[in-house]
Amino acid sequence: MLKGTQSIEFDDAPYIISQASVVGKKEGEGPLGQMFDLVEETNLFGQNTWEEAESEMQKQACQLTLNKAKLKPNEVHHLFGGDLLRQGIATSMGIMELQIPLFGLFGACSTSGESIALSAMSVAAGYGDYVMAVTSSHFGSAEKEFRFPLAYANQRPLSAQWTVTGSGAFLVGKRKSHVRVAGVTIGKIVDYGLKDSQNMGACMAPAACDTIIQHLRDFGRQPSDYDRIFTGDLGYVGQSILFDLMRKRGEDIKQNHVDCGMLIFDQKTQDTHAGGSGCGCAATTLAAYVLPKLESGEWKRILFVPTGALMSTVSFNEGKSVPGIAHGLVLEHC
Amino acid sequence: MLKGTQSIEFDDAPYIISQASVVGKKEGEGPLGQMFDLVEETNLFGQNTWEEAESEMQKQACQLTLNKAKLKPNEVHHLFGGDLLRQGIATSMGIMELQIPLFGLFGACSTSGESIALSAMSVAAGYGDYVMAVTSSHFGSAEKEFRFPLAYANQRPLSAQWTVTGSGAFLVGKRKSHVRVAGVTIGKIVDYGLKDSQNMGACMAPAACDTIIQHLRDFGRQPSDYDRIFTGDLGYVGQSILFDLMRKRGEDIKQNHVDCGMLIFDQKTQDTHAGGSGCGCAATTLAAYVLPKLESGEWKRILFVPTGALMSTVSFNEGKSVPGIAHGLVLEHC
Numbered sequence: 079m080l081k082g083t084q085s086i087e088f089d090d091a092p093y094i095i096s097q098a099s100v101v102g103k104k105e106g107e108g109p110l111g112q113m114f115d116l117v118e119e120t121n122l123f124g125q126n127t128w129e130e131a132e133s134e135m136q137k138q139a140c141q142l143t144l145n146k147a148k149l150k151p152n153e154v155h156h157l158f159g160g161d162l163l164r165q166g167i168a169t170s171m172g173i174m175e176l177q178i179p180l181f182g183l184f185g186a187c188s189t190s191g192e193s194i195a196l197s198a199m200s201v202a203a204g205y206g207d208y209v210m211a212v213t214s215s216h217f218g219s220a221e222k223e224f225r226f227p228l229a230y231a232n233q234r235p236l237s238a239q240w241t242v243t244g245s246g247a248f249l250v251g252k253r254k255s256h257v258r259v260a261g262v263t264i265g266k267i268v269d270y271g272l273k274d275s276q277n278m279g280a281c282m283a284p285a286a287c288d289t290i291i292q293h294l295r296d297f298g299r300q301p302s303d304y305d306r307i308f309t310g311d312l313g314y315v316g317q318s319i320l321f322d323l324m325r326k327r328g329e330d331i332k333q334n335h336v337d338c339g340m341l342i343f344d345q346k347t348q349d350t351h352a353g354g355s356g357c358g359c360a361a362t363t364l365a366a367y368v369l370p371k372l373e374s375g376e377w378k379r380i381l382f383v384p385t386g387a388l389m390s391t392v393s394f395n396e397g398k399s400v401p402g403i404a405h406g407l408v409l410e411h412c
Numbered sequence: 413m414l415k416g417t418q419s420i421e422f423d424d425a426p427y428i429i430s431q432a433s434v435v436g437k438k439e440g441e442g443p444l445g446q447m448f449d450l451v452e453e454t455n456l457f458g459q460n461t462w463e464e465a466e467s468e469m470q471k472q473a474c475q476l477t478l479n480k481a482k483l484k485p486n487e488v489h490h491l492f493g494g495d496l497l498r499q500g501i502a503t504s505m506g507i508m509e510l511q512i513p514l515f516g517l518f519g520a521c522s523t524s525g526e527s528i529a530l531s532a533m534s535v536a537a538g539y540g541d542y543v544m545a546v547t548s549s550h551f552g553s554a555e556k557e558f559r560f561p562l563a564y565a566n567q568r569p570l571s572a573q574w575t576v577t578g579s580g581a582f583l584v585g586k587r588k589s590h591v592r593v594a595g596v597t598i599g600k601i602v603d604y605g606l607k608d609s610q611n612m613g614a615c616m617a618p619a620a621c622d623t624i625i626q627h628l629r630d631f632g633r634q635p636s637d638y639d640r641i642f643t644g645d646l647g648y649v650g651q652s653i654l655f656d657l658m659r660k661r662g663e664d665i666k667q668n669h670v671d672c673g674m675l676i677f678d679q680k681t682q683d684t685h686a687g688g689s690g691c692g693c694a695a696t697t698l699a700a701y702v703l704p705k706l707e708s709g710e711w712k713r714i715l716f717v718p719t720g721a722l723m724s725t726v727s728f729n730e731g732k733s734v735p736g737i738a739h740g741l742v743l744e745h746c
Binding site: 177200390401 | 413414417418420461463464486489490494496497498499500501504505507508511512513514515516517518519520523526530533534536537538539540556557598599600601603722723724725726727730732735737
């Protein structure tokens with residue numbers, strides 16, 4: 079069951095029974111636009127504030143996921159959820175109405191991996207036939223939280239990423255499907271001392287490298303054992319740093335690495351600079367693009383490694399560095 | 413294994429092997445002062461900011477806990493940790509140096525229960541021989557985060573509580589001790605529509621009631637089956653509301669209810685109004701006061717129900733209510 083020093087391989091691997099993605103207008107206009115379950119045209123989802131909109135996205139993503147599995151909220155034993163806002167308020171306000179017992183999480187943009195890992199650990203242990211994971215981010219609420227209000231119209235450096243407006247929800251359970259969570263690698267915090275909150279890819283790449291290397295060691299595998307190795311939102315800057323760091327550790331993942339932040343927007347036409355970011359980025363890309371390819375059998379096994387930048391405006395203003403964390407999930411066609 | 417609709421009873425209940433409490437000056441002067449492992453006289457723990465001080469408390473609490481069990485950080489499979497600050501920054505910065513794989517949590521002041529529940533679930537499932545839980549709060553960082561900077565010297569209403577400066581850490585594992593985590597009840601979010609962030613006890617009491625009632629129902633027990641029923645930080649206002657709500661649901665817990673927020677400060681001499689609060693309140697009281705009485709066998713079984721108020725300054729400023737959540741832990745002498 080325990081595998082190496084940081085990993086778990088499930089004896090009876092739980093299934094991802096259903097999933098759903100809810101996104102905003104810009105994401106709907108991007109390369110994956112046709113694949114999302116729901117694209118909202120105003121980014122407000124009928125609400126009055128960005129924060130309420132983000133909560134509404136989480137609720138809708140959960141409801142769509144439950145509908146696909148023909149389940150009611152009270153059939154889900156508990157839910158792991160989180161977001162990027164202070165005190166995880168998007169999740170608290172979003173899933174409240176569903177009345178599913180809640181474990182609130184925070185792992186910055188790695189929360190999508192954290193929530194699915196914990197859901198799979200729960201189901202595999204027999205703590206519920208159905209457990210859910212949900213995460214989100216919203217461009218408007220994230221800019222207000224971490225940078226400047228949108229109305230300030232500040233100029234963004236080229237290393238900056240565009241926070242995805244989106245929420246992905248996942249139902250994990252014992253009921254068979256064509257995708258299972260075979261194992262997880264739990265990430266450590268990695269700090270290279272970078273302090274630039276407008277260059278998150280660089281801050282998170284060392285954590286991605288650390289988790290991928292540890293994962294391969296724990297499972298005794300090569301990068302080629304995976305059809306794809308996905309990171310969450312390193313973007314263009316982070317990907318090139320990840321390649322360099324991996325090469326120094328003797329591994330080359332150039333052939334099969336894909337970053338959700340590079341997939342979700344068209345860099346040339348959508349003015350998103352270094353790519354997409356936010357835990358909604360990895361979550362919606364996983365739900366809309368990755369899982370269908372695993373379901374169909376086009377891919378047999380992937381490694382999903384969303385990364386998070388552990389910072390707050392207070393830590394940034396107090397001159398602290400921005401450490402990263404990344405969790406790894408082995409997802410297999412079955 | 414599953415018990416009722418929201419609970420889990422462990423077949424092979426994991427043990428709390430060791431624990432430690434680290435607190436500030438005011439807590440050291442309170443009724444539990446002599447019981448804490450470490451009392452710091454300046455509240456800064458040798459650091460420059462309240463946030464750094466809170467991180468330092470978490471690190472010291474973890475190190476003390478590991479020392480007591482004669483373990484090194486790399487022998488702990490993973491850690492569940494959280495705090496009250498935006499983006500859980502006290503935990504990220506605090507436990508980084510220990511290099512233990514991390515699952516970051518947020519459940520407001522219920523995080524102490526959330527972290528121990530998940531640690532016990534992990535150990536019982538075989539996901540690690542040793543798993544840790546740590547939480548903290550700091551009066552200085554919490555006032556800055558949620559209310560006013562200390563230098564502003566605003567007057568506090570009588571319903572306000574005093575955030576405990578403290579951190580409690582717990583090592584959960586298979587190695588036998590005299591206290592085990594027999595079961596957990598996972599809380600739902602409960603919202604009575606209250607909007608007063610200076611009256612947290614009232615906001616959280618309905619969640620405490622909901623979890624206690626559900627727990628008793630899931631386990632088929634009476635309040636008298638517990639030597640004590642502890643809540644985390646309802647304080648004086650919250651306790652009286654809890655008693656009223658419980659009575660309406662047909663249960664009377666007056667005989668054996670204790671609130672950590674009412675224990676940790678002397679209301680008459682310490683000017684703490686409605687009592688202590690913060691996830692450091694429940695965590696340090698559990699570590700310093702509750703667990704020793706379970707270890708010695710003075711108490712055979714208690715129910716520990718820390719409560720959290722799910723709010724942020726943004727949600728408050730946008731006029732949202734303050735919902736509550738509470739998780740229940742059955743702790744038994746063995």
